[in-house]
Amino acid sequence: MIEIAGLVHGILSVPSLRIGEGHTALIGENGSGKSTLLSLLSGIAVPHKGRITIDGRLPRQVDVGWVTEFPDQSILFTRVDDEIASPSRFAGIPCREVERRVDAAARLVGIEDFLPRTVRELSGGERALVALATALSTDPEVLVLDEFDSHLDGETAEVVEEALSRSRCRYCVRCTQDMATAARADTVLYLEKGRVGEIGTPAAVFAAREQTCFYPPLWRIARGRQA
Amino acid sequence: MDVRLEGVTFRRGAFTLTCSGVFGEGVHLVSGRVGSGKTTLALLLAGLVRPPEGTVTRDGISSLTLSFQNPEYHVTEATVGAEVSSYGADPAEVTALCGLADRREDDPFTLSRGELKRLHLACVFTRAYDLLILDEPFSSLDCVQKKRVCTLVNERKGGVTVIFTHERQVLPQVDYLWEVEDGQVVCLGRVPDAIPAWRHAPPYLRYALDAGVVPENIRFQDAMEALCRTHD
Numbered sequence: 001m002i003e004i005a006g007l008v009h010g011i012l013s014v015p016s017l018r019i020g021e022g023h024t025a026l027i028g029e030n031g032s033g034k035s036t037l038l039s040l041l042s043g044i045a046v047p048h049k050g051r052i053t054i055d056g057r058l059p060r061q062v063d064v065g066w067v068t069e070f071p072d073q074s075i076l077f078t079r080v081d082d083e084i085a086s087p088s089r090f091a092g093i094p095c096r097e098v099e100r101r102v103d104a105a106a107r108l109v110g111i112e113d114f115l116p117r118t119v120r121e122l123s124g125g126e127r128a129l130v131a132l133a134t135a136l137s138t139d140p141e142v143l144v145l146d147e148f149d150s151h152l153d154g155e156t157a158e159v160v161e162e163a164l165s166r167s168r169c170r171y172c173v174r175c176t177q178d179m180a181t182a183a184r185a186d187t188v189l190y191l192e193k194g195r196v197g198e199i200g201t202p203a204a205v206f207a208a209r210e211q212t213c214f215y216p217p218l219w220r221i222a223r224g225r226q227a
Numbered sequence: 228m229d230v231r232l233e234g235v236t237f238r239r240g241a242f243t244l245t246c247s248g249v250f251g252e253g254v255h256l257v258s259g260r261v262g263s264g265k266t267t268l269a270l271l272l273a274g275l276v277r278p279p280e281g282t283v284t285r286d287g288i289s290s291l292t293l294s295f296q297n298p299e300y301h302v303t304e305a306t307v308g309a310e311v312s313s314y315g316a317d318p319a320e321v322t323a324l325c326g327l328a329d330r331r332e333d334d335p336f337t338l339s340r341g342e343l344k345r346l347h348l349a350c351v352f353t354r355a356y357d358l359l360i361l362d363e364p365f366s367s368l369d370c371v372q373k374k375r376v377c378t379l380v381n382e383r384k385g386g387v388t389v390i391f392t393h394e395r396q397v398l399p400q401v402d403y404l405w406e407v408e409d410g411q412v413v414c415l416g417r418v419p420d421a422i423p424a425w426r427h428a429p430p431y432l433r434y435a436l437d438a439g440v441v442p443e444n445i446r447f448q449d450a451m452e453a454l455c456r457t458h459d
């Protein structure tokens with residue numbers, strides 16, 4: 001369980017929040033605190049006040065895979081295989097295991113062909129896929145994705161969704177502006193000016209947002225057809 | 228007024244992009260898979276990359292801009308207000324327009340990515356560029372802001388507007404659809420005739436097409452209206 005208590009950080013003010021295992025989608029307006037919350041969950045930032053724990057541990061004590069909103073800017077290495085290998089190498093994992101992890105992560109995301117290439121040859125969307133493979137390469141307990149789907153076309157997004165469903169991370173927390181993506185999550189959390197608006201199943205949260213554009217387009221069509 | 232690409236070929240390693248076509252007055256939407264060459268095409272249209280083969284001719288275009296996906300690439304000033312002024316626009320007016328009136332004295336990099344994108348696009352649309360190229364203008368924006376961008380696109384008077392996007396929820400009215408597929412840039416034609424052939428149509432349009440109707444345009448409300456007509 002991810003537990004947040006007495007959190008005050010930037011725009012965020014969350015007295016109490018519990019997020020269960022599975023896929024959680026953060027939605028909300030620009031500036032509502034989604035990326036701030038993700039940076040806290042990933043351990044990149046530390047709360048000014050309050051506490052966040054993941055299964056009783058601080059985020060920095062947990063293996064977290066994190067993909068930023070502009071992943072191409074966080075790539076460190078020239079070659080794709082070196083980039084995907086980097087978290088394992090930093091952790092001192094033996095070479096053969098590193099190779100296995102790189103191959104497995106690239107296969108999971110469908111980018112085996114990229115491995116011998118340089119990052120410079122890749123497009124922005126392809127670099128985002130490299131960042132995702134890098135994050136998944138250590139089999140993290142928690143995967144944090146910041147608007148990852150905004151880099152992807154529909155077909156590639158399907159491949160990524162499949163990869164995420166096959167990954168073994170216990171918690172996948174992502175913010176998205178695509179309500180169809182959010183509708184697939186186990187839990188949806190709507191943030192409003194730094195506070196929790198609603199949290200629950202997609203059906204419950206979207207029911208409360210039906211009069212807004214924070215509602216899946218196909219759901220709206222289905223309701224229109226029933227009316 | 229148009230941008231004409233004739234026999235353009237661009238190579239980078241194993242990747243090759245070829246294009247012949249004319250981007251005339253109106254709104255053009257270009258889609259394609261990850262790595263298909265959309266940003267390369269945007270750079271070619273803007274003249275930031277010269278084609279090794281073929282020609283790119285801009286006829287009747289005296290001003291142009293390319294808005295990058297990453298809004299921070301455009302920041303040149305230390306405060307939000309000064310950033311707006313650098314476009315020759317009125318800071319009070321533009322920041323009020325994009326809901327950032329109380330942030331005028333702030334460093335642009337203290338804004339969230341979505342807020343910075345909103346600010347950047349509001350500045351861009353204060354200028355009447357003959358050629359406006361928008362690379363992923365909807366990324367980082369919430370649905371309310373995406374709708375605002377659609378309004379800005381559709382209220383733009385004249386000129387050539389080219390939008391490169393993966394957006395699947397909120398789209399503006401457009402005149403032409405293009406796709407980049409297997410290294411080839413293809414004009415699918417004028418909307419609505421081009422819609423059935425659009426491989427990257429968002430799910431709501433695909434739903435309407437599967438129901439046997441072709442919407443008038445590519446917006447969500449166009450799909451809804453077309454589906455309602457099947458009820459009548």
